[in-house]
Amino acid sequence: xxxxxxxxxxxxxxxxxxxxxxxxxxxxxxxxxxxxxxxxxxxxxxxxxxxxxxxxxxxxxxxxxxxxxxxxxxxxxxxxxxxxxxxxxxxxxxxxxxxxxxxxxxxxxxxxxxxxxxxxxxxxxxxxxxxxxxxxxxxxxxxxxxxxxxxxxxxxxxxxxxxxxxxxxxxxxxxxxxxxxxxxxxxxxxxxxxxxxxxxxxxxxxxxxxxxxxxxxxxxxxxxxxxxxxxxxxxxxxxxxxxxxxxxxxxxxxxxxxxxxxxxxxxxxxxxxxxxxxxxxxxxxxxxxxxxxxxxxxxxxxxxxxxxxxxxxxxxxxxxxxxxxxxxxxxxxxxxxxxxxxxxxxxxxxxxxxxxxxxxxxxxxxxxxxxxxxxxxxxxxxxxxxxxxxxxxxxxxxxxxxxxxxxxxxxxxxxxxxxxxxxxxxxxxxxxxxxxxxxxxxxxxxxxxxxxxxxxxxxxxxxxxxxxxxxxxxx
Amino acid sequence: xxxxxxxxxxxxxxxxxxxxxxxxxxxxxxxxxxxxxxxxxxxxxxxxxxxxxxxxxxxxxxxxxxxxxxxxxxxxxxxxxxxxxxxxxxxxxxxxxxxxxxxxxxxxxxxxxxxxxxxxxxxxx
Numbered sequence: 188x189x190x191x192x193x194x195x196x197x198x199x200x201x202x203x204x205x206x207x208x209x210x211x212x213x214x215x216x217x218x219x220x221x222x223x224x225x226x227x228x229x230x231x232x233x234x235x236x237x238x239x240x241x242x243x244x245x246x247x248x249x250x251x252x253x254x255x256x257x258x259x260x261x262x263x264x265x266x267x268x269x270x271x272x273x274x275x276x277x278x279x280x281x282x283x284x285x286x287x288x289x290x291x292x293x294x295x296x297x298x299x300x301x302x303x304x305x306x307x308x309x310x311x312x313x314x315x316x317x318x319x320x321x322x323x324x325x326x327x328x329x330x331x332x333x334x335x336x337x338x339x340x341x342x343x344x345x346x347x348x349x350x351x352x353x354x355x356x357x358x359x360x361x362x363x364x365x366x367x368x369x370x371x372x373x374x375x376x377x378x379x380x381x382x383x384x385x386x387x388x389x390x391x392x393x394x395x396x397x398x399x400x401x402x403x404x405x406x407x408x409x410x411x412x413x414x415x416x417x418x419x420x421x422x423x424x425x426x427x428x429x430x431x432x433x434x435x436x437x438x439x440x441x442x443x444x445x446x447x448x449x450x451x452x453x454x455x456x457x458x459x460x461x462x463x464x465x466x467x468x469x470x471x472x473x474x475x476x477x478x479x480x481x482x483x484x485x486x487x488x489x490x491x492x493x494x495x496x497x498x499x500x501x502x503x504x505x506x507x508x509x510x511x512x513x514x515x516x517x518x519x520x521x522x523x524x525x526x527x528x529x530x531x532x533x534x535x536x537x538x539x540x541x542x543x544x545x546x547x548x549x550x551x552x553x554x555x556x557x558x559x560x561x562x563x564x565x566x567x568x569x570x571x572x573x574x575x576x577x578x579x580x581x582x583x584x585x586x587x588x589x590x591x592x593x594x595x596x597x598x599x600x601x602x603x604x605x606x607x608x609x610x611x612x613x614x615x616x617x618x619x620x621x622x623x624x625x626x627x628x629x630x631x632x633x634x635x636x637x638x639x640x641x642x643x644x645x646x647x648x649x650x651x652x653x654x655x656x657x658x659x660x661x662x
Numbered sequence: 663x664x665x666x667x668x669x670x671x672x673x674x675x676x677x678x679x680x681x682x683x684x685x686x687x688x689x690x691x692x693x694x695x696x697x698x699x700x701x702x703x704x705x706x707x708x709x710x711x712x713x714x715x716x717x718x719x720x721x722x723x724x725x726x727x728x729x730x731x732x733x734x735x736x737x738x739x740x741x742x743x744x745x746x747x748x749x750x751x752x753x754x755x756x757x758x759x760x761x762x763x764x765x766x767x768x769x770x771x772x773x774x775x776x777x778x779x780x781x782x783x784x785x786x787x
Contacts, residue, residue: 445687451720472724474687518727520720520756539756561757562723566731569760588720589752595684595717598748599755634687634719 276308289379367403439615450635462528499536500571581645590634615640685722697729713745
């Protein structure tokens, strides 16, 4: 890894949390061995006739450099307690510019969906951010640094070496950049530039890489915080703690994130114009914001397809086609249950989702006989099946995700049997509490758990359907 | 690239990847990376040996589905050797046995040549 190699004289721990004193001492070691930290790609040297080796036209004087490094570090430490990555980066580029006596400094962060670097903060080069500069990975100066995960020095700045016209128009003569690395992955680029020719030294490069390392840590920490907050908010909107009332059906639900992390489980329930009621539960691969976004898309698509067809297998087939085309990396299990308007029957299709439990009054709960079809998102198309079940007044349908029944120390059939034993044809709120208590027999779940229980109102006549679609109220 | 409890053996263009005893959110990305690295070498067949795997939650299943896609994208095939593992039931409940060829053990998979186009799953239904 470049960061390690560049700063090879530092102990590994200093990469993740360099203390000021430690960094100063280690810079001192580099000082005694000129060039020890130099790792300028040959391609840069070709353009850098006078300063690629450990030249010192204008090297950062060490004590001053160390002090400046301290400045950079204190900013990033303080910034970790702030919640605004933008503010952090703006302060950081200012300080880096000062520390390296450069005229410009800029941070570009990698935007994953587009694979482009986006100018996010700049000092002396504010146009980059104002004009929303985007650099494709592998192209131009910053794009090459990001693609190779290696620092780079440029002493010739023109259209043969950069693709960002602002750098040329600004009259920048020399550029030095370093990758922001998260493990082995590049998450951005930090670069500084000068308006007069400048031979950047190995010390300059070390300082820049240290600043980039700190920036990477701060950006990661802040991004993770923001992702968690956004994922939690999105998940809450997708898994409402109080499910909407649907005419003729009583509902209750639970959602528990696994190991404190928002996962990919969600459920949905809505009434269709036909007065049919559609209930959905699913589990998207992955966790965090990315999974939550996919969940939101699946939920929207399912609602749209449910408007078009009353066949749950058809709904899932359409969803699968859409996901394979537009979200080729996503995989999910989804179960779709459609109740007819009188609620006396439910049609169920399952895309790799565990079978629901059904309990009729006066009878033990059983696993619904639903054929397990292929998950959503597999590169294969197979016919999907529908199972139609009788759903008498007072009957309970229990939809859940695998986290509820999977245990390390027992086969899944035992977990499902345990669940069946806990489900009864009773009011869903009590039912959810009973099930969660019965199944919480182990230490905290590592996987998240979603549970949705629906009961057909016991006293309802078959001819009573919901009057107001979606908001019929609990009878 | 290593994942505790897993390893890769090659038999010609057939890679056998021993899966860990437990696959869950804690190690699924490691399993993911390991299978991706194997798939990147474009083997004809990857057999995921799950005969000693006793637990595989949805994170593990998702790692297998990604490996299946990667193997297919590289012109290969992902197979599962399941033995009497309790994981077999989970894979069946998730419909994965309809997508990935399942064998009792690694020897059986090694002895079975790559399926021809005629035996590919039904794409027309």
